[in-house]
Amino acid sequence: MPAPPFPLMLLTLAALPLGWSLLAAVQAGLDPTGWKALLNDPQTLLALAMSLWTGLLASTLSTAVAAWMLCRIFSPLPGAAVGTKLARGLAPLLALPHAALAIGLVALLAPSGWLLRLLSPWATGFSAPPPWATTQDPWGLGLVAVLVLKETPFLLWAALAQLQRPEVGLQLQQQLRLAQTLGYSVRSAWWRVAWPQLWPRLLGPLLAVLAYNLTVVDVALVIGPGAPPTLAVLAWQWLQDADPATNAQGAAGAWLLAGALALAAALAWGSTRSPLWRRRQTRGPDAMRAAAQHSPGTTKSITTITTITLRATTQHPLALLPGIYLAVGLALGLGSFTGSWLFPQLLPEVWSLAAWRSVLASSSTLWATTGLALASSLSALLWAVAWLELAPHSWHRRAQALLYLPLALPGVLWVLGLHQLALAWGLDGQASGLWLAHTLACLPYVLLALQGPYTGFDARLAQLAATLGRSRWAFLWQVKWPLLRAALAASLAVGFAVSVAQYLPTLYVGAGRFNTVSTEAVTLASGGQRSLTAAYAGLQWLLPVLMFALAAWLGRARRF
Amino acid sequence: MADPACTVLPGMTLTLDLHSLRTPQRVLLRALRLGVAPGCVHTLMGPSGSGKSSLLAALCGTLPEGLQFDGLVHLNGQRIDTLPAHARRVGILFQDDLLFPHMTVGDNLLFAVPSGRAAQRQAQVRQALADVEMDAFANADPATLSGGQRARVALARALLAQPLALLLDEPFARLDMALRERMRALVFGLVRSRQIPALLVTHDLADIADPAHLTHLPPSP
Numbered sequence: 001m002p003a004p005p006f007p008l009m010l011l012t013l014a015a016l017p018l019g020w021s022l023l024a025a026v027q028a029g030l031d032p033t034g035w036k037a038l039l040n041d042p043q044t045l046l047a048l049a050m051s052l053w054t055g056l057l058a059s060t061l062s063t064a065v066a067a068w069m070l071c072r073i074f075s076p077l078p079g080a081a082v083g084t085k086l087a088r089g090l091a092p093l094l095a096l097p098h099a100a101l102a103i104g105l106v107a108l109l110a111p112s113g114w115l116l117r118l119l120s121p122w123a124t125g126f127s128a129p130p131p132w133a134t135t136q137d138p139w140g141l142g143l144v145a146v147l148v149l150k151e152t153p154f155l156l157w158a159a160l161a162q163l164q165r166p167e168v169g170l171q172l173q174q175q176l177r178l179a180q181t182l183g184y185s186v187r188s189a190w191w192r193v194a195w196p197q198l199w200p201r202l203l204g205p206l207l208a209v210l211a212y213n214l215t216v217v218d219v220a221l222v223i224g225p226g227a228p229p230t231l232a233v234l235a236w237q238w239l240q241d242a243d244p245a246t247n248a249q250g251a252a253g254a255w256l257l258a259g260a261l262a263l264a265a266a267l268a269w270g271s272t273r274s275p276l277w278r279r280r281q282t283r284g285p286d287a288m289r290a291a292a293q294h295s296p297g298t299t300k301s302i303t304t305i306t307t308i309t310l311r312a313t314t315q316h317p318l319a320l321l322p323g324i325y326l327a328v329g330l331a332l333g334l335g336s337f338t339g340s341w342l343f344p345q346l347l348p349e350v351w352s353l354a355a356w357r358s359v360l361a362s363s364s365t366l367w368a369t370t371g372l373a374l375a376s377s378l379s380a381l382l383w384a385v386a387w388l389e390l391a392p393h394s395w396h397r398r399a400q401a402l403l404y405l406p407l408a409l410p411g412v413l414w415v416l417g418l419h420q421l422a423l424a425w426g427l428d429g430q431a432s433g434l435w436l437a438h439t440l441a442c443l444p445y446v447l448l449a450l451q452g453p454y455t456g457f458d459a460r461l462a463q464l465a466a467t468l469g470r471s472r473w474a475f476l477w478q479v480k481w482p483l484l485r486a487a488l489a490a491s492l493a494v495g496f497a498v499s500v501a502q503y504l505p506t507l508y509v510g511a512g513r514f515n516t517v518s519t520e521a522v523t524l525a526s527g528g529q530r531s532l533t534a535a536y537a538g539l540q541w542l543l544p545v546l547m548f549a550l551a552a553w554l555g556r557a558r559r560f
Numbered sequence: 561m562a563d564p565a566c567t568v569l570p571g572m573t574l575t576l577d578l579h580s581l582r583t584p585q586r587v588l589l590r591a592l593r594l595g596v597a598p599g600c601v602h603t604l605m606g607p608s609g610s611g612k613s614s615l616l617a618a619l620c621g622t623l624p625e626g627l628q629f630d631g632l633v634h635l636n637g638q639r640i641d642t643l644p645a646h647a648r649r650v651g652i653l654f655q656d657d658l659l660f661p662h663m664t665v666g667d668n669l670l671f672a673v674p675s676g677r678a679a680q681r682q683a684q685v686r687q688a689l690a691d692v693e694m695d696a697f698a699n700a701d702p703a704t705l706s707g708g709q710r711a712r713v714a715l716a717r718a719l720l721a722q723p724l725a726l727l728l729d730e731p732f733a734r735l736d737m738a739l740r741e742r743m744r745a746l747v748f749g750l751v752r753s754r755q756i757p758a759l760l761v762t763h764d765l766a767d768i769a770d771p772a773h774l775t776h777l778p779p780s781p
Contacts, residue, residue, distance in 0.1 A: 174654065
């Protein structure tokens with residue numbers, strides 16, 4: 001056992017800024033004038049309703065879609081090989097920042113976007129972009145679409161991580177087999193046996209999804225409704241105001257959002273306790289277990305385009321997600337080279353390098369993004385490795401609530417506390433403040449990515465190394481870390497991607513003095529510079545993807 | 561204790577006519593024929609790795625991807641090897657009890673009862689619990705049961721699905737000596753009273769139900 005001072009120091013290192021920010025946020029939320037202003041503001045209630053509507057709808061849909069896809073993928077019974085392959089395929093989808101997806105989707109769906117150009121004028125008859133509100137629609141459907149597209153792969157990834165654990169995956173596989181011999185088809189066995197056991201293991205990721213969907217700011221700025229906006233956007237605008245009274249109103253708004261989130265989470269949890277679900281599980285297999293239901297080709301084949309696509313998506317559900325992401329990637333990639341581009345033309349008359357020249361001209365943005373992401377993800381990785389290596393298990397279990405808290409708190413609330421911390425410590429507007437904010441943002445993700453492989457490492461190898469007379473350092477450098485290099489590299493890439501995507505803390509803690517590709521992309525998204533926006537949004541994706549590729553290369557299996 | 565009733569008659573039996581059972585790399589089993597009469601337990605003995613469990617998976621239709629079964633399986637005169645697992649009505653008891661941890665004992669049993677009137681289904685569950693002497697445990701959490709109790713619940717569950725044949729994959733291996741004897745008597749007794757054919761795979765000589773109905777599998781090549 002290591003001496004306790006090291007874990008204690010590590011814990012202090014992380015808990016001090018986290019706890020400080022939290023307390024500062026609490027203090028900011030205690031101002032009664034802020035609450036009075038919030039409650040008297042006519043926008044508040046509408047904005048709260050909009051937040052609840054978009055957040056709850058997106059969370060329900062992404063959970064349902066992820067569960068359904070898992071059912072389809074594992075219908076032939078969960079195999080470890082399928083899981084590994086899928087998890088690898090999901091990485092590029094996870095690397096795409098929310099805001100970049102939103103910008104890409106706007107480029108596809110806007111009245112002058114790729115989709116309508118593809119259909120115009122031959123199908124739609126439009127020779128000018130129609131006056132449609134397809135992107136900042138007043139119902140927030142665009143926002144919901146982005147969130148569902150982005151959170152579904154995340155939930156799939158989290159579920160796969162569980163299913164790849166032998167005591168979960170193999171056990172479920174056997175139980176599904178058994179349920180089949182009791183007369184259930186694989187699908188109905190999945191919903192009654194596997195899913196009810198799987199989702200309670202995903203409570204953390206599900207809560208993170210709910211928190212994110214209810215309180216996201218950058219995506220809502222790009223594709224969300226404007227009148228009323230969501231409460232998170234409103235609180236963010238108030239926090240940025242020059243007037244301290246309006247800032248207090250923003251703090252109160254952030255806490256109202258946190259309250260709504262807690263209530264929604266409690267209600268969602270309560271609804272899963274309903275006896276209705278239990279009764280559904282034990283309704284019994286169909287008495288008529290005839291083979292008739294099995295025979296293929298019973299459906300009359302009406303070969304229209306819709307049924308073909310429908311069949312393709314139901315039989316290869318996962319093809320749908322990469323398809324959309326690919327379209328977004330193309331829209332961003334091609335979009336960054338467009339010059340003059342009149343409406344019904346599918347391709348621009350003039351291709352142009354202007355956007356990329358402009359990116360290169362302000363290359364400091366690119367360097368700031370990369371440097372910040374490298375520094376913060378490396379710091380977070382160092383901390384996580386030290387923590388997992390040195391801290392006793394009981395400490396880790398108890399500290400988890402605090403370490404993962406940032407994932408379950410509204411971003412606006414979090415950034416409010418971080419800002420107070422930066423002011424108090426004199427880091428406001430400094431690169432060091434930005435580094436701290438990004439490191440704290442990366443930390444829970446890096447820890448989440450690393451803790452499974454790291455704590456699952458075969459303890460007998462350490463004992464073996466010790467009996468061979470090797471020191472702990474020798475064991476770590478020569479055995480443990482080399483064996484875990486894939487997980488270490490992947491965790492680093494996760495941290496890198498999280499840092500690249502940061503929007504709120506970069507602007508707020510950096511006091512607007514530092515530009516990263518994310519702040520540029522989101523700021524440009526509301527303007528008219530189509531190709532420059534696409535270039536920055538593309539970079540938002542490209543940088544993490546390169547990092548993930550590098551991680552995959554570093555972690556590749558060695559052949560002797 | 562050769563049972564004269566265990567003579568295989570065509571029609572009311574489980575019959576296997578296996579040409580080969582193979583993985584992509586090698587052949588696990590080849591040229592195996594057997595028939596099991598209703599109420600009888602036929603024992604298959606073989607060392608581990610001889611393909612016993614894969615053979616049972618082929619019989620009940622849960623053969624993992626990659627394994628290939630070439631042969632015929634008939635149950636009561638009907639060919640079943642072309643049917644999906646849930647339509648075969650072949651039950652199986654594994655070494656692990658595989659009780660669903662998210663359901664109570666009662667719900668585990670209810671899960672297996674074919675759909676129908678609620679009161680009737682509940683009555684079937686009560687009867688099944690009584691059959692395995694677990695009356696008081698309907699609302700218990702499976703995690704609180706002992707190994708022997710779990711094995712009995714798993715047996716009750718397998719039989720509640722009203723299988724027309726039962727496969728036993730070393731179901732006594734995880735139990736201690738004293739329990740093993742009781743469990744054997746219980747399983748063999750229930751198979752006899754239900755008059756369904758049963759196929760037992762084991763490598764424990766004491767498990768052999770009836771030396772007259774015993775097949776030795778060759779060690780794998």
